[in-house]
Amino acid sequence: MRKLITGGRIITAVDDYVADVLIEDETVVAIASRFDVEVDEVIDASGQYVLPGGVDPHVHFRMPFAGTETVDDFTSGTAAAVRGGTTTVIDFPLQSRGTGLIETLDRWHGLLGQDQPMIDVGFHMIVSDLSNGKLDEVPRLVDEGVTSFKLFMAYKDSLMADDSTIFEAFCASADHGLLTMMHAENGGVIDVLVRRALAAGRTSPKYHEATRPAKAEAEAVHSAIAIAEMAGAPVYIVHLSAEESLRHVAQARANGIAAYAETCPQYLFLDNSVYDLPDFEAAKYVFTPPARAKHHQDALWRGLAFDDLAVVSTDHCPFCFADQKRMGIDDFSKIPNGGPGVEARLQLVHDGGVRAGRITLNRMVDVLSTTPAKLFGLFPKKGTVAVGSDADLVIFDPNKRETLSVESQVSKVDYSNYEGREVVGSPTWVISRGATVGRNGKVVGAPGHGRFIKRAQHLQPLTGKVVDTVIRVQP
Numbered sequence: 001m002r003k004l005i006t007g008g009r010i011i012t013a014v015d016d017y018v019a020d021v022l023i024e025d026e027t028v029v030a031i032a033s034r035f036d037v038e039v040d041e042v043i044d045a046s047g048q049y050v051l052p053g054g055v056d057p058h059v060h061f062r063m064p065f066a067g068t069e070t071v072d073d074f075t076s077g078t079a080a081a082v083r084g085g086t087t088t089v090i091d092f093p094l095q096s097r098g099t100g101l102i103e104t105l106d107r108w109h110g111l112l113g114q115d116q117p118m119i120d121v122g123f124h125m126i127v128s129d130l131s132n133g134k135l136d137e138v139p140r141l142v143d144e145g146v147t148s149f150k151l152f153m154a155y156k157d158s159l160m161a162d163d164s165t166i167f168e169a170f171c172a173s174a175d176h177g178l179l180t181m182m183h184a185e186n187g188g189v190i191d192v193l194v195r196r197a198l199a200a201g202r203t204s205p206k207y208h209e210a211t212r213p214a215k216a217e218a219e220a221v222h223s224a225i226a227i228a229e230m231a232g233a234p235v236y237i238v239h240l241s242a243e244e245s246l247r248h249v250a251q252a253r254a255n256g257i258a259a260y261a262e263t264c265p266q267y268l269f270l271d272n273s274v275y276d277l278p279d280f281e282a283a284k285y286v287f288t289p290p291a292r293a294k295h296h297q298d299a300l301w302r303g304l305a306f307d308d309l310a311v312v313s314t315d316h317c318p319f320c321f322a323d324q325k326r327m328g329i330d331d332f333s334k335i336p337n338g339g340p341g342v343e344a345r346l347q348l349v350h351d352g353g354v355r356a357g358r359i360t361l362n363r364m365v366d367v368l369s370t371t372p373a374k375l376f377g378l379f380p381k382k383g384t385v386a387v388g389s390d391a392d393l394v395i396f397d398p399n400k401r402e403t404l405s406v407e408s409q410v411s412k413v414d415y416s417n418y419e420g421r422e423v424v425g426s427p428t429w430v431i432s433r434g435a436t437v438g439r440n441g442k443v444v445g446a447p448g449h450g451r452f453i454k455r456a457q458h459l460q461p462l463t464g465k466v467v468d469t470v471i472r473v474q475p
């Protein structure tokens with residue numbers, strides 16, 4: 001099966017030129033100014049951009065949390081991703097204490113197998129417990145294509161890992177070429193703040209923000225980087241939301257430490273005024289970390305522009321307002337943490353980032369596709385438009401307007417955090433390994449087209465500094 005995309009403006013992290021793209025089956029096989037070949041389908045992309053499909057390295061489908069589960073499964077969640085111009089997602093098997101890493105992975109393969117993903121799916125491993133020989137399972141995990149860990153410094157008494165486990169995970173990452181992702185917030189401090197707020201009768205969702213201060217994030221970011229440095233391992237901070245946290249990342253990078261961080265649209269586009277909404281509406285914004293005061297947004301955009309922030313992921317973690325968020329109607333700490341977002345990322349970042357002059361078009365591609373593909377062992381199959389790469393492509397009309405709304409949303413969740421927001425620029429075609437899966441806002445792909453993707457190891461940059469600072473004793 002041959003397809004030709006003609007006349008589009010190809011934008012990668014570094015290129016910007018008009019050319020035709022020839023696809024054979026699942027792969028881009030040639031790029032040229034003009035082709036004279038027989039094809040099965042011609043897609044006219046003139047006047048539009050041809051972008052590499054988005055890589056969203058932070059989504060939670062079927063995630064168990066606070067006694068419930070995120071409402072998107074791998075079918076609906078990947079369909080929502082298609083709507084947003086994303087062609088690869090990385091989700092998180094969650095190790096419960098006492099369970100092995102491979103046992104956890106097998107369980108999540110079972111869940112994925114029950115669903116019918118529309119696009120390719122990878123896994124990071126959430127680690128809570130490395131006792132009793134579980135570290136011996138790490139090489140097998142790498143063989144299975146799971147080349148990153150995630151640990152939580154928050155959510156005391158549930159997901160939170162202690163410092164020994166965190167350090168062990170970083171050491172194993174360094175030894176086996178994994179990248180460790182950190183949810184960086186000081187869980188102990190937050191736990192006390194939450195208990196005090198509740199004891200004082202402060203039970204409404206606005207206290208979610210008040211009990212998770214930016215300082216608690218910044219302190220944990222600093223600590224995570226220091227622990228990673230002691231292990232000689234790279235670190236990736238997830239959902240960074242605050243200017244003071246970013247300063248720690250920037251400082252570490254300036255010192256030659258392999259510290260990376262992502263932010264998410266909710267921190268670039270929403271601010272803490274959402275917590276003043278009446279009638280429990282604020283529960284829609286109970287995600288972690290919370291939306292911050294507006295001035296943080298400028299710092300985050302600067303971080304993206306100058307590479308101290310490497311990625312915009314979504315942390316898509318959807319819970320329905322009608323029933324799931326209401327679990328915390330009398331106690332904000334019982335509101336399941338998380339919000340939807342997988343389908344708005346490209347449009348928001350294009351409109352509020354590129355059109356607003358905050359980042360360039362090339363940088364947009366970099367933070368939404370190329371860098372996550374590189375950091376998480378998917379490049380160059382994913383993350384660029386090049387000969388030999390998977391034909392994961394988005395044709396994007398930069399002038400097509402759309403109003404974001406739950407009405408046109410694909411996710412099963414019952415609200416949008418961007419309801420009524422007009423954006424300029426929309427995907428018109430979404431192509432996953434050569435197959436059209438999205439067309440003008442509709443998901444048209446075949447359920448089950450998506451596959452589990454094994455990822456390569458994370459390659460550490462040759463800064464030298466990380467190696468110099470290794471102080472641990474090799475096992």
Ligand code: URP
Pocket residue numbers: 060183239286287288289315317337338339
């Ligand atoms: O609120 C959030 N982010 N929920 C998902 C779990 C996490 O912290 O990533």
Ligand code: ZN
Pocket residue numbers: 183238239288
């Ligand atoms: Zn998190």
Ligand code: ZN
Pocket residue numbers: 058060315317
């Ligand atoms: Zn998350």
